[in-house]
Amino acid sequence: TQLLEQSPQFLSIQEGENLTVYCNSSSVFSSLQWYRQEPGEGPVLLVTVVTGGEVKKLKRLTFQFGDARKDSSLHITAAQPGDTGLYLCATHPSGGGADGLTFGKGTHLIIQP
Amino acid sequence: SAVISQKPSRDICQRGTSLTIQCQVDSQVTMMFWYRQQPGQSLTLIATANQGSEATYESGFVIDKFPISRPNLTFSTLTVSNMSPEDSSIYLCSVDAVGETQYFGPGTRLLVL
Numbered sequence: 001t002q003l004l005e006q007s008p009q010f011l012s013i014q015e016g017e018n019l020t021v022y023c024n025s026s027s028v029f030s031s032l033q034w035y036r037q038e039p040g041e042g043p044v045l046l047v048t049v050v051t052g053g054e055v056k057k058l059k060r061l062t063f064q065f066g067d068a069r070k071d072s073s074l075h076i077t078a079a080q081p082g083d084t085g086l087y088l089c090a091t092h093p094s095g096g097g098a099d100g101l102t103f104g105k106g107t108h109l110i111i112q113p
Numbered sequence: 114s115a116v117i118s119q120k121p122s123r124d125i126c127q128r129g130t131s132l133t134i135q136c137q138v139d140s141q142v143t144m145m146f147w148y149r150q151q152p153g154q155s156l157t158l159i160a161t162a163n164q165g166s167e168a169t170y171e172s173g174f175v176i177d178k179f180p181i182s183r184p185n186l187t188f189s190t191l192t193v194s195n196m197s198p199e200d201s202s203i204y205l206c207s208v209d210a211v212g213e214t215q216y217f218g219p220g221t222r223l224l225v226l
Binding site: 033041043048086090101102103106108 | 217
């Protein structure tokens with residue numbers, strides 16, 4: 001089973017600050033997904049990265065996939081209270097899309113107004 | 114995208130009893146998955162539910178404890194049997210979509226006393 005290590009586990013910052021969270025593995029990812037989960041809801045997919053070195057942007061969120069496809073980062077610019085939530089990285093352990101996801105432990109993010 | 118509903122949304126149960134959780138999707142899907150999210154933790158895959166065949170369970174989860182039904186392409190149930198306080202968790206179903214995207218239901222919050 002591919003293990004995903006996320007850091008930091010907890011992060012509390014002020015509104016307007018920037019932050020980066022990380023997802024690492026000792027194995028190569030076939031692809032990597034980032035989800036955000038808000039209290040009382042299921043995870044919602046933010047992005048899927050597939051190609052080494054890939055960078056994707058979603059408004060103030062920037063996702064990077066490492067060249068070796070063993071790590072990924074999520075950078076949030078000018079964080080807002082609405083960004084508060086649990087950020088999870090996940091991958092398909094077999095490399096295909098027809099199986100369940102393996103999740104990292106997540107980063108609990110709190111943005112204080 | 115797929116819209117997923119779960120019933121019940123939450124429940125409080127006595128130890129030794131069983132609870133069946135329903136998952137309904139608004140479109141036909143091939144793969145459905147059940148996850149457990151223990152308090153403050155990430156998601157762990159319980160099993161994959163395929164229509165017309167027995168569910169496939171992950172290591173640490175057994176059919177006697179978590180029987181699953183998948184009678185058609187839009188519906189599945191997960192039963193948590195002979196519950197103990199350690200089963201207190203959020204139980205989420207998800208479905209696969211085109212490509213590798215998974216959509217999650219809102220979860221069922223279970224408290225076992």
